Amino acid sequence: xQVLLEKHDQxxxxxxxxxLAFNSIQHHHPISRTDIAKLSGMSAATVGRVVADLIExxxxxxxxxxxxxxxxxxxxxxxxxxxxxxxxIEVDRNLTKAALVDLSGRIIAEKQQVVDQNGxxxxxxxxxxxxxxxxxxxxQGIPLSKFVGAGVGLPGIxxxxxxxxVFSAQLxxxxxxxxxxxxxxxxxxxVLDNDLKVKxxxxxxxxxxxxxxxxxxxxxxxxxxxxxxxLIMDQKIYRGSRNIAGEIGHSIIDPNGKLCECGKRGCLQxxxxxxxxxxxxxxxxxxxxxxxxxxxxxxxxxxxxxIIDRACSYIAITINNxxxxxxxxxxxxxxxxxxxxxxxxxxxxxxxxxxxGEHFSGSFEMFRSKLGERSVMIGAAKLxxxxxxxxxxxxx
Amino acid sequence: xQVLLEKHDQxxxxxxxxxLAFNSIQHHHPISRTDIAKLSGMSAATVGRVVADLIExxxxxxxxxxxxxxxxxxxxxxxxxxxxxxxxIEVDRNLTKAALVDLSGRIIAEKQQVVDQNGxxxxxxxxxxxxxxxxxxxxQGIPLSKFVGAGVGLPGIxxxxxxxxVFSAQLxxxxxxxxxxxxxxxxxxxVLDNDLKVKxxxxxxxxxxxxxxxxxxxxxxxxxxxxxxxLIMDQKIYRGSRNIAGEIGHSIIDPNGKLCECGKRGCLQxxxxxxxxxxxxxxxxxxxxxxxxxxxxxxxxxxxxxIIDRACSYIAITINNxxxxxxxxxxxxxxxxxxxxxxxxxxxxxxxxxxxGEHFSGSFEMFRSKLGERSVMIGAAKLxxxxxxxxxxxxx
Numbered sequence: 001x002q003v004l005l006e007k008h009d010q011x012x013x014x015x016x017x018x019x020l021a022f023n024s025i026q027h028h029h030p031i032s033r034t035d036i037a038k039l040s041g042m043s044a045a046t047v048g049r050v051v052a053d054l055i056e057x058x059x060x061x062x063x064x065x066x067x068x069x070x071x072x073x074x075x076x077x078x079x080x081x082x083x084x085x086x087x088x089i090e091v092d093r094n095l096t097k098a099a100l101v102d103l104s105g106r107i108i109a110e111k112q113q114v115v116d117q118n119g120x121x122x123x124x125x126x127x128x129x130x131x132x133x134x135x136x137x138x139x140q141g142i143p144l145s146k147f148v149g150a151g152v153g154l155p156g157i158x159x160x161x162x163x164x165x166v167f168s169a170q171l172x173x174x175x176x177x178x179x180x181x182x183x184x185x186x187x188x189x190x191v192l193d194n195d196l197k198v199k200x201x202x203x204x205x206x207x208x209x210x211x212x213x214x215x216x217x218x219x220x221x222x223x224x225x226x227x228x229x230x231l232i233m234d235q236k237i238y239r240g241s242r243n244i245a246g247e248i249g250h251s252i253i254d255p256n257g258k259l260c261e262c263g264k265r266g267c268l269q270x271x272x273x274x275x276x277x278x279x280x281x282x283x284x285x286x287x288x289x290x291x292x293x294x295x296x297x298x299x300x301x302x303x304x305x306x307i308i309d310r311a312c313s314y315i316a317i318t319i320n321n322x323x324x325x326x327x328x329x330x331x332x333x334x335x336x337x338x339x340x341x342x343x344x345x346x347x348x349x350x351x352x353x354x355x356x357g358e359h360f361s362g363s364f365e366m367f368r369s370k371l372g373e374r375s376v377m378i379g380a381a382k383l384x385x386x387x388x389x390x391x392x393x394x395x396x
Numbered sequence: 397x398q399v400l401l402e403k404h405d406q407x408x409x410x411x412x413x414x415x416l417a418f419n420s421i422q423h424h425h426p427i428s429r430t431d432i433a434k435l436s437g438m439s440a441a442t443v444g445r446v447v448a449d450l451i452e453x454x455x456x457x458x459x460x461x462x463x464x465x466x467x468x469x470x471x472x473x474x475x476x477x478x479x480x481x482x483x484x485i486e487v488d489r490n491l492t493k494a495a496l497v498d499l500s501g502r503i504i505a506e507k508q509q510v511v512d513q514n515g516x517x518x519x520x521x522x523x524x525x526x527x528x529x530x531x532x533x534x535x536q537g538i539p540l541s542k543f544v545g546a547g548v549g550l551p552g553i554x555x556x557x558x559x560x561x562v563f564s565a566q567l568x569x570x571x572x573x574x575x576x577x578x579x580x581x582x583x584x585x586x587v588l589d590n591d592l593k594v595k596x597x598x599x600x601x602x603x604x605x606x607x608x609x610x611x612x613x614x615x616x617x618x619x620x621x622x623x624x625x626x627l628i629m630d631q632k633i634y635r636g637s638r639n640i641a642g643e644i645g646h647s648i649i650d651p652n653g654k655l656c657e658c659g660k661r662g663c664l665q666x667x668x669x670x671x672x673x674x675x676x677x678x679x680x681x682x683x684x685x686x687x688x689x690x691x692x693x694x695x696x697x698x699x700x701x702x703i704i705d706r707a708c709s710y711i712a713i714t715i716n717n718x719x720x721x722x723x724x725x726x727x728x729x730x731x732x733x734x735x736x737x738x739x740x741x742x743x744x745x746x747x748x749x750x751x752x753g754e755h756f757s758g759s760f761e762m763f764r765s766k767l768g769e770r771s772v773m774i775g776a777a778k779l780x781x782x783x784x785x786x787x788x789x790x791x792x
Binding site for chain 2 (some may be wrong): 241354
């Protein structure tokens, strides 16, 4: 039976099918239309149509290559790496990073600069970002017209629809129209989101290269200066009603616990963040960095071992609580605590046996980050790409 | 630009549009096709098509009524209450309830029976359910052929695709093919799910009658013999990868806390469930029920007040943690603790000021249950209806 379609339904399906075809090409280029159809389950006619869309959007091109094998020869498709470029930007408390990212998610050039945001010189930061991007583009000989957009990930509560930073304790910002300010000087569309959300998007799309199916539910758990999670469902960021889903660092575990920066007591993050561990350590001895704390542990200091062991317990508890809430099938455990001390990943894994209940323990696999320190930039660039595929920010 | 559609895409859109039209009719019957188009934003042609689907599925009928007002007269549509009926069933530790529910979500007849599941006489339970349903149908003069299906909600981990109860501590069951067993004797399709999940579905569809938009994210929080949550997004149950999302009662808040029935220590539910409160009370005096505990509080006993006050604090903490994880815009607070002592709803609301952080406090509205003790039955019946609209369990 034929179905009559509304315009918004048509749009929905077009986006979905375009993304499906683009992912097939991104993961298997060069590839023929026939093989896209095989991989994605779409019919030849639909593949033809959405590939035409992707070519029009400047994302995909036909190559000179012809498919091998028996049967009819077919023109191969590839990412149109020369046609379109994206920018990924990470703004953190002390460091601002920017990268030029191509359609395959590969970083072409990157720069970083120490900037102390507590000075609150927003103009300086905007100018710096514009400078970094234009300089890199010039160095690479890429005209600015090739950029379909820049994605920015930063810590705090972000309203992506309004392009606003609602509140960021780390940056000391409140109600900042960041997108408007940056677009005025950067001359390309800018999309903005919370750093962990774009990080999760970046990581999950790269993990999916390795065979994690697209329908998976991936929860990213990050432990560093803060504690947070982000959820990716159907390859999209789960935002909740105000884009603040995943702020599990502020879930309360002890109403009589330590005061948190948010003003409440006993938030989960008061047990695990860098600052919390250092505060504890300094009750015993002057310790200025996590690195130093780990050194004391390696030297056999029982108090250092106890602090780190307890942190691992609370990370395992965090994972249990994430699993109870979201029931994901994949968890990516990341953040400075894990990245700088990879042996902690295994330590946490051991703790899971104690803290994750029977019916959840087999329900997920846990991975480390694949993108490391570049994950926010790559994820922010991926967000630009998603918007380009969904809405066509820029038509070539 | 025309879009070519895959079969699975067509199916998706059909389901979506059918549900949209059905909800318009359910909430505003009798209603004309023109008004459905206005309400839902669908075109006249699409409305015509999906209404035909709904009529074919036995859900909707044309009435003799003609729309009033000026302009062209139009035939009115109504729910085909005479054509189709559903059954909603709740199986709990001590009590089994069944109801005949019509398309509008109204209970036509209901029965309940005390059955102690710890006896594990599953055959007896199945026979009892079949007896209750057939007896009610006979009493109401409704032929069994009118029933498109029965929905069952019960506590525990349920695999709805396999129709299995994976594990239920409350019922003492493990790997029970409940759907197969019940279908063999009931002679209609059976759908099975976790009790809180169907409860959330029932409540959220009734709350939506009162103007909560369909796109809302609703989290149901239930406190009673256990503690759990369920999430409804886009009017569908959020299940996670194994239908165990929302088991927040087993999130750990104190690794040195009390032993939980799940074998871990310090699960959130060890602070709030009926049993936990009674255990505490019995350190002071023999208290056999929550009712008795509340009586002591009303008599001015400070220890009783302290126990109940602390429970309200932990319920507020639970709500904070739910909000941090899911960022819903609506919360339904329910369960025996609240239903039997409505003043506790206000007590918890007051506590939210202390335990919910600044950026979350204005992000949601909290409601009480509208369906009370019937919510699981009505929600289970709603699940049958969703399946009928999505897949056409039975074509008339």
